[in-house]
Amino acid sequence: MPVGAGTFAGGAGTLLLAAAIAGGAFVYDMGAVYVSVKGKKPGGENVRLILPAAVAPVGVWLVPKKDLRQAMKEAGPYLPALQVAAEELGNGPDFTLVEVKNPREKVHIAKQGSHFVIDVDNPNETVHVSVPLEAVRTVASQLATIPPTAAGDTEESDAI
Amino acid sequence: MLTKRFLIALVMVLSSSSWASAAENRWLHVRVEEAGPEGELVRINVPLSLAEKVLPAINSKELRGGKVKVSEAKFEEVDLRAILEALRTAPENEFVTVESSHQNVRVAKAGGNLLVKVRETKGKDSAETVEVSIPFPVVDALLSGNKDELDILAAVRALGTIGDVTLVTVHDKKNKVRIWVDSQNVAE
Numbered sequence: 001m002p003v004g005a006g007t008f009a010g011g012a013g014t015l016l017l018a019a020a021i022a023g024g025a026f027v028y029d030m031g032a033v034y035v036s037v038k039g040k041k042p043g044g045e046n047v048r049l050i051l052p053a054a055v056a057p058v059g060v061w062l063v064p065k066k067d068l069r070q071a072m073k074e075a076g077p078y079l080p081a082l083q084v085a086a087e088e089l090g091n092g093p094d095f096t097l098v099e100v101k102n103p104r105e106k107v108h109i110a111k112q113g114s115h116f117v118i119d120v121d122n123p124n125e126t127v128h129v130s131v132p133l134e135a136v137r138t139v140a141s142q143l144a145t146i147p148p149t150a151a152g153d154t155e156e157s158d159a160i
Numbered sequence: 161m162l163t164k165r166f167l168i169a170l171v172m173v174l175s176s177s178s179w180a181s182a183a184e185n186r187w188l189h190v191r192v193e194e195a196g197p198e199g200e201l202v203r204i205n206v207p208l209s210l211a212e213k214v215l216p217a218i219n220s221k222e223l224r225g226g227k228v229k230v231s232e233a234k235f236e237e238v239d240l241r242a243i244l245e246a247l248r249t250a251p252e253n254e255f256v257t258v259e260s261s262h263q264n265v266r267v268a269k270a271g272g273n274l275l276v277k278v279r280e281t282k283g284k285d286s287a288e289t290v291e292v293s294i295p296f297p298v299v300d301a302l303l304s305g306n307k308d309e310l311d312i313l314a315a316v317r318a319l320g321t322i323g324d325v326t327l328v329t330v331h332d333k334k335n336k337v338r339i340w341v342d343s344q345n346v347a348e
Contacts, residue, residue, distance in 0.1 A: 081217040088213045095187075095205055095345040102200040 031114060031132035038126045053135035057142050072146060079144040086137035090114055186320045189347040193336040203347040208320045215313045226313025227305050241310065243267070244299055247274055273325075274299050288332035295322050 033056060035049040060068070075082075089111045100107040105122040116136060120127040188211065190204040215226040222228060230241045243256070247269055256267040261281075268275040276292040294302075301318035305311035319325075319341050330337035 077220040078218060080219070081214045084217045085210060085214050088210050092207055092210065093345060095207070096203070096347075097205060099203040099347075100200060102194075103198055 031134065032130075033132070033135060034128070034130040036126075036128040040123060040125055044125065053132045056131075056135045057138050060139055060142055068143075068146070072143065075143075079140045082140040083137050083144065086116075086133045086140065089116070090133045090137075185343050186341055187343065187345055188319070189338075189340050189342070189344075191336075191338045191347050195334055195336075205345060205347050207345070208316055208341070211316045212313065212320070215316060223312065226316075227309045227311050230308045230310060241303065241307075244274070244303055248296065248299060248303070269296075272296055282332070286333045288330065291329045293326060293328075295319075295325060297322060 031053045033049075033051045033053050035047070035051075037045070037047040039045045063071075092111070094110065094112050096108065096110045098107070098109040105120065108117075108119040110117050110119075111133070112130075114134065115130045115132055117131075118127070118129040186208040188206045188208055190202070192200075192202040194200045215223070219225070247256075247267065250269055252269050252271075256265075258265040263281070264277075264279045266275075266277045268277075272295060274292075274294045274296060276290075278288075278290040280288045280290075282288060295318075298315050298318045301314035302310050302312070304314050322341075324340070324342040326338065326340040328337065328339040
């Protein structure tokens with residue numbers, strides 16, 4: 001090995017390790033989106049999904065452009081409010097925001113710690129979704145920066 | 161002199177912090193109960209402090225910066241703001257009563273509250289009763305903006321400074337609705 005090559009490799013390794021630690025810390029800081037669907041009927045499917053919340057903003061850019069444009073048209077005026085709400089909810093105590101009960105279904109939407117949690121229980125399945133408030137805030141702020149009709153926005157292109 | 165200044169500063173800090181904590185600990189609740197074996201129960205709890213922060217961030221057609229244009233707040237050609245202005249200056253217990261074959265409306269001022277009671281007959285044995293009770297500090301806050309607007313944000317702030325109060329109840333054959341403010345973070 002030439003003189004200096006080991007030092008260079010060591011430096012690159014340190015940089016990669018630092019990047020990995022920084023990336024890991026960022027992902028850890030954002031938390032994880034947790035989705036669980038448990039079928040109750042025979043043969044019902046069970047789905048469990050754990051995604052780093054840090055990838056949620058990336059997911060925004062994978063949504064088909066026409067769907068995103070339609071969603072923005074309807075939700076656009078409320079995105080700043082969603083940003084503020086997510087930020088404020090993080091500072092407050094845990095509570096149940098919405099509870100719906102009928103003989104067939106129970107829905108529970110709550111703020112628990114740093115997460116927004118949705119639980120649905122009906123005869124077919126139980127669903128549990130947990131989303132970090134920080135991810136909600138980040139996605140809302142990212143969506144808010146998208147103009148209603150972005151430059152180069154055509155029907156043909158599917159994803160932004 | 162220094163002690164007096166210190167005490168004034170202390171009172172100012174304490175009063176401002178107690179106002180903030182009062183708003184933080186106040187909750188707006190909505191309960192909708194549907195009658196019958198298949199009936200649904202819906203409970204919603206919103207911290208008033210959250211509403212205070214979120215309202216100014218909404219800029220839709222109807223609501224901008226926590227304020228609603230009065231033209232949007234007209235119900236069946238009734239000028240809501242004009243009625244509220246008149247009631248604010250009227251003496252206690254002065255009623256506005258409108259009676260028709262299918263609807264009775266009573267508006268009153270009592271116990272520091274604006275009271276509105278509407279009873280609407282729907283068919284032979286079905287009636288809907290709506291009761292609204294709004295403390296006058298909240299009414300004042302609602303009217304504190306420009307003449308052509310209702311300041312919803314100011315009203316929410318005012319709600320945070322008053323005691324427990326039931327704002328709206330709706331009763332009919334199918335549903336019971338209650339909207340109220342208290343210090344509990346769970347609805348009954």
